[in-house]
Amino acid sequence: SQKIEQNSEALNIQEGKTATLTCNYTNYSPAYLQWYRQDPGRGPVFLLLIRENEKEKRKERLKVTFDTTLKQSLFHITASQPADSATYLCALGVRNAGNMLTFGGGTRLMVKP
Amino acid sequence: EPEVTQTPSHQVTQMGQEVILRCVPISNHLYFYWYRQILGQKVEFLVSFYNNEISEKSEIFDDQFSVERPDGSNFTLKIRSTKLEDSAMYFCASSDRANEKLFFGSGTQLSVL
Numbered sequence: 001s002q003k004i005e006q007n008s009e010a011l012n013i014q015e016g017k018t019a020t021l022t023c024n025y026t027n028y029s030p031a032y033l034q035w036y037r038q039d040p041g042r043g044p045v046f047l048l049l050i051r052e053n054e055k056e057k058r059k060e061r062l063k064v065t066f067d068t069t070l071k072q073s074l075f076h077i078t079a080s081q082p083a084d085s086a087t088y089l090c091a092l093g094v095r096n097a098g099n100m101l102t103f104g105g106g107t108r109l110m111v112k113p
Numbered sequence: 114e115p116e117v118t119q120t121p122s123h124q125v126t127q128m129g130q131e132v133i134l135r136c137v138p139i140s141n142h143l144y145f146y147w148y149r150q151i152l153g154q155k156v157e158f159l160v161s162f163y164n165n166e167i168s169e170k171s172e173i174f175d176d177q178f179s180v181e182r183p184d185g186s187n188f189t190l191k192i193r194s195t196k197l198e199d200s201a202m203y204f205c206a207s208s209d210r211a212n213e214k215l216f217f218g219s220g221t222q223l224s225v226l
Contacts, residue, residue, distance in 0.1 A: 032212060043117075043204045043217030044156060089156065099144055099211050100169045103156040 002027040004104040006090060012110045019077040021107045023090035026071060028102075030092040033066055033073050038087045038106065047088075048075075080111045115139045117218035119205050125224045126195055134190045134221045136205030145188045146206040146215065147180065149173070156204070162188065163211075195225045 005024045013019050023033070032051045036044035050057045050066045050073070057064050063076040077084050087108045091101040118137040126132050138145050147159040160170045162180055177193045188207075192199055202222050206215040 034214065036217075038156075041202075041220075043206075043220050044215075046214040046216070049214055091156075093212055097169055099146070099161050099163075099208065100158045100171070101148075101215065102158065105155050 002102075004028070004090065004092060004102060006088075006104040006107045008105055008107070010108040010110055012112065013080055015081060015111055015113050017080055019080050019084070019109055019111070021075040021088050021090075021109065023073040023075070023104055024071060025092060025104075028071070028092055029094065030068075031095045032093045033064075034091045034093065034101065035062075035064055035073075035075050036089045036091060036103075038089055044089055044103075077109075080109075082111050082113050085109055085111050115216075117205055117207055117216050119203075119218035119221050121221060122219065123222045123224070125226065128197060128225055129194050132192050132195055132223065134192075134203050134205075134223070136188045136190075136218060137186050138188055138205065138207030139209070139216055140186070142207035142209045142216070144168075144208045144211065145180075145182070146208075147190045148204045148206060148217075149201040150204065150220075151201045159190070192223075195223075197225050199223060200225045 003026045034049045035047045038044045048064045061078045065074045087106040089106045091103045120135045145162040150156045160174045161168045179191045181189050202220040204217050204220045206217045
């Protein structure tokens with residue numbers, strides 16, 4: 001069966017450190033993968049998109065990698081700040097699926113001052 | 114910055130009643146979506162809509178659900194006869210191109226009693 005797995009346990013890190021979040025998937029051949037941030041009671045906010053032929057994407061303090069052999073994406077936040085505390089969702093998109101995104105369960109990140 | 118607007122923010126209804134959730138997507142976007150999130154669970158795809166027709170729908174989107182773009186700005190989700198299990202946060206989203214980032218609204222919290 002198809003699965004998208006993110007660490008359901010909260011990730012607690014100290015301010016200034018790099019946070020690394022993992023998204024693993026099985027039985028998918030995604031054309032692209034997206035990362036979103038979700039705050040409590042709010043809608044997801046887009047962060048980064050990486051396509052199947054790309055290995056890495058960066059945007060300011062954010063970096064995402066995509067390994068289609070390992071079926072894994074890593075999401076990094078460098079120099080983390082308490083304001084980065086939120087739930088981070090990965091979402092897969094496949095070809096010819098009407099732009100449907102399939103979301104993982106998210107990982108809650110807590111950055112402590 | 115343009116945003117997706119959803120109304121109402123909260124809706125309480127009795128089981129068996131019809132509800133209409135309303136959304137105003139970003140004005141130059143062409144692709145529209147509904148997702149939902151049951152408390153503590155994943156964000157789930159319901160339906161995508163392009164060129165005035167449904168392009169993809171999930172198993173959740175059964176005959177009790179329908180979508181409409183009644184004019185040039187609104188996008189609605191109707192649930193004909195609500196069930197207890199329809200209680201969730203419903204998110205509308207839009208995008209300007211296929212297979213690109215989605216812009217989500219803040220959601221409508223639907224409670225079916």
